[in-house]
Structures are given as C-alpha cells and as structure tokens.
Ligand SMILES: Cc1cc2nc3c(=O)[nH]c(=O)nc-3n(C[C@H](O)[C@H](O)[C@H](O)COP(=O)(O)OP(=O)(O)OC[C@H]3O[C@@H](n4cnc5c(N)ncnc54)[C@H](O)[C@@H]3O)c2cc1C
C-alpha cells in the first residue's frame with residue numbers, strides 16, 4: 001500500500017527542523033530512518049499532514065564523548081552504532097542489543113533515536129537505555145533544550161515524554177569501563193527479530209562479588225522496566241549458579257506482561273526469570 | 287510534486303514525484319526498473335532490496351524523495367558488459383532459486399554482505415540475509431551460492447573449484 005498524501009520538508013539543521021515542525025500544521029511526523037514510520041503510514045495507521053525528514057540533518061548523526069558520557073546523536077543509524085569505536089569501547093551493551101535488531105538493510109536506515117522515540121515495548125533499545133540510566137536531550141520550539149532521565153522518558157505503550165513540536169536531539173549514556181560486564185539476552189522467533197522477552201544486564205563485580213547490577217526488561221509491560229527486586233538481591237552476592245538463579249527468580253516482580261500470539265503473560269514471566277539468570281551469569285563472566 | 291534527481295544503475299534521471307511515492311514504485315513504474323519486486327506490505331521480505339549510496343535498503347521502506355541526489359543500484363545494474371556478477375552467476379550455478387521471486391533481493395543483500403565481509407562463515411551468511419525471506423528453497427542452496435561467490439570473488443576472479451554438493455542437475 002501507499003501512504004496517504006503529505007507535505008514533505010527536508011531540513012539540514014536542527015533549527016530548520018524545529019521551524020518545519022512548527023510550520024507543518026496540526027499533524028506533523030518526524031521521519032528518522034522510516035523503518036517504523038513508513039510501514040505504519042503504508043498501512044494508513046498514520047496519515048500525517050506533514051513529514052519532516054531528518055536524514056539530512058548532519059549534526060544529529062554520530063557518536064562522541066563528553067567526559068564520562070557517550071553522546072549519541074538521534075540520527076545515528078543502527079549500522080553506525082555497530083561500527084563505531086567509542087561504542088565498542090564504552091557501550092558494549094548497546095552494540096550487543098543493536099546487533100539483534102531486525103536485519104542489515106533495516107539497520108542501514110533505522111536510527112538509535114527513532115527506535116527510542118518509537119518506544120515499541122518489543123523494541124530492544126529502550127530497555128538498554130533504561131538499564132544504562134541514559135539521559136535524553138530534547139529540543140523544543142525556538143530551540144530550548146531540556147533533559148529527561150530514561151526512567152521518565154518511557155511513559156506508556158508507544159508513548160514517550162516527547163511533546164508535540166519537540167525533537168529528540170541526542171542521548172547521553174554513562175560510559176561503562178572494564179569493571180563492568182554486560183549482556184543482552186533475547187528470545188524471539190527465528191523469522192521475526194522482535195523480542196518476545198529480552199533482558200539487558202550490566203554488572204559491576206570485584207573478585208567474584210557483585211557490587212552493582214542494572215537490569216532492564218524488554219516487553220514485560222507497556223514500557224521497559226527495571227528488575228528492581230533482582231538488582232537489590234544481587235548486591236554483595238558471590239556469583240554462582242545458585243545465587244544468581246535465586247535472585248533472577250524475582251525478575252518478573254512488579255511487571256505487567258501482555259498475552260498475545262507469541263506468548264501468554266505467565267510464559268513471559270518465566271522467560272524473564274530464565275533470561276535474567278543467563279544475562280547476569282554471562283555479564284559476571286560465568 | 288517534488289523534483290528529484292537520482293542516479294540509477296549509472297544513469298541519471300530527473301523526475302517529478304509525489305512525496306508519498308515509495309522508492310520501489312518510482313523504480314518500477316516511472317523508470318521501468320521492474321527487476322526489483324515487491325513481495326510484502328510489511329517491510330519484512332526483502333524482495334525489494336537495492337543499494338542506496340552503496341548500502342542495502344528495503345526500497346519499499348524508503349521514500350523516492352529521500353533518494354534525491356543519491357546513487358541507486360538495482361539487480362539490473364550489477365552485471366557488467368553482459369557478464370553476470372559473480373553472485374548472480376553463483377545463484378545460477380548452485381540453484382540458489384526456484385520461483386525466483388526473492389532472488390533480486392537475495393542477490394543485492396548478498397553483494398552487500400560480501401562487501402562488508404568477504405569470507406563469511408555459514409552462520410554469518412544466514413545472518414547477513416536474515417532480512418530476505420525465501421518461500422521455496424529452504425535457503426540451503428542460497429547459502430551455498432553465497433559461499434561459492436565469496437570463493438570466486440576472494441580469488442580475484444579466478445575460478446576456484448566450487449563445492450557442488452547441493453546442486454541438482
Ligand atoms: C522488518 C523489521 C524488523 C524490525 N525488528 C526490530 C527488532 O528486532 N528490534 C527493534 O528494536 N526494532 C526492530 N525494528 C524497528 C527498527 O529498530 C526501527 O529502526 C525503529 O523502530 C525506528 O527507528 P527509525 O529511525 O526507523 O524511526 P522512524 O520510523 O523514522 O520513526 C519512528 C517514530 O519515532 C519518531 N521519531 C523518530 N526520530 C525522532 C526524533 N529525533 N525526535 C522525535 N521523534 C522522532 C517518529 O516521528 C516516529 O513516530 C524492525 C523494523 C523492521 C522494518
């Protein structure tokens with residue numbers, strides 16, 4: 001199918017993009033990689049009046065460092081992430097999850113910012129951003145900037161803290177050094193890359209003892225969610241199959257998974273526990 | 287209407303398009319490049335894969351206006367001077383197709399894979415073409431075709447003995 005007609009703007013700077021959004025009428029959609037928006041428009045589930053294409057806004061694309069943070073431009077593609085040396089050095093969890101997203105052709109177009117702004121509960125990057133305590137830098141009409149913590153960015157199913165007229169500019173992610181182990185553990189159908197459930201884990205450990213654990217779950221509710229009970233249970237624990245299994249048994253506490261064609265809610269709870277166990281053990285080097 | 291100029295298979299075309307026109311429809315309907323096909327409505331099948339500025343993309347999930355000023359290569363542009371591209375030749379020789387509907391996309395995805403990874407393992411081949419669905423072959427001979435092409439391209443055009451176990455005469 002073909003999308004409904006729309007007016008098209010192709011700005012080259014953030015300032016021009018914000019202006020194009022402001023001038024675009026009541027229903028404006030920002031187009032990043034288009035790998036979610038174009039399919040949705042083809043099915044006429046969205047029929048915006050104006051589409052503002054960000055692909056030529058060069059200042060939105062790329063990864064740089066700012067002290068102890070990585071700064072990832074919203075228009076950095078999934079493929080860019082996978083070949084970026086800074087991501088390889090300090091953002092291994094992002095790279096691991098990104099490698100599981102879709103397929104090479106989709107990763108050439110789809111963007112880091114688009115995947116986060118889309119906020120699909122089965123999308124892989126929201127849980128990673130939540131596990132890493134990322135910060136979202138948002139520009140509003142006139143160019144004013146505000147920063148939103150990951151915990152406040154994901155509001156509901158396909159809904160984020162982004163307001164009409166706003167643009168996600170970049171995401172700031174704390175660098176993880178060598179004392180951290182990470183793992184993205186995902187369960188999906190072979191012919192479809194979307195997660196049924198997945199677990200993003202980052203574990204800081206010293207001499208076999210866990211000092212800090214950050215664990216976020218994909219598709220265990222309308223938004224990504226931290227496995228807080230498991231995180232707390234892991235602190236100070238000597239890593240072993242028994243201790244990690246016991247802590248991971250609490251992974252689904254506080255979640256609200258849905259039942260759909262892929263899995264019932266209770267099966268998702270089971271998956272969350274099993275995948276959390278595997279992710280933590282792998283992140284802790286076992 | 288928006289005017290766009292796109293270089294497709296080495297030839298530059300300037301046309302007026304509606305912003306909502308998908309790149310695949312522009313290629314097929316306006317430029318007559320019907321070698322690239324549409325297999326699904328959900329961005330899943332990869333039959334429409336082309337190269338946009340050297341990278342594989344699903345041309346049903348790119349707007350034609352987004353290709354303005356860019357270089358597009360389709361399955362119709364990979365043979366040179368009437369000589370099949372090594373990947374095309376390998377799909378032919380290794381029976382990497384049955385109905386052939388997925389083949390244009392499979393070949394474009396495979397060329398892109400071999401550009402990034404000239405000697406992929408079997409697993410890397412399967413992952414490299416995971417965005418391309420084939421309903422006929424069971425993928426076995428497609429993987430063999432990509433392996434043969436990798437061997438041939440790796441030896442700079444000199445033909446290495448292909449592993450022919452999957453081919454049925
Ligand atoms: C076949 C297929 C398989 C896929 N499999 C997976 C998978 O396994 N895991 C996964 O995580 N994802 C998957 N995806 C989705 C993919 O990751 C997309 O890239 C992503 O969801 C959207 O990114 P995009 O850049 O294409 O955004 P777009 O489609 O362009 O935009 C998505 C939404 O975000 C908004 N938006 C985008 N950028 C901004 C911005 N800077 N500021 C404000 N709003 C913005 C848009 O307006 C739109 O509403 C798949 C997609 C396809 C087609």
Ligand code: FES
Pocket residue numbers: 323324325326327328329330331332333334335344345346347
């Ligand atoms: S036609 Fe483009 S992915 Fe199926």
Ligand code: FES
Pocket residue numbers: 382383384385386387388389419420421422423
């Ligand atoms: S050969 Fe028929 S779909 Fe692949």
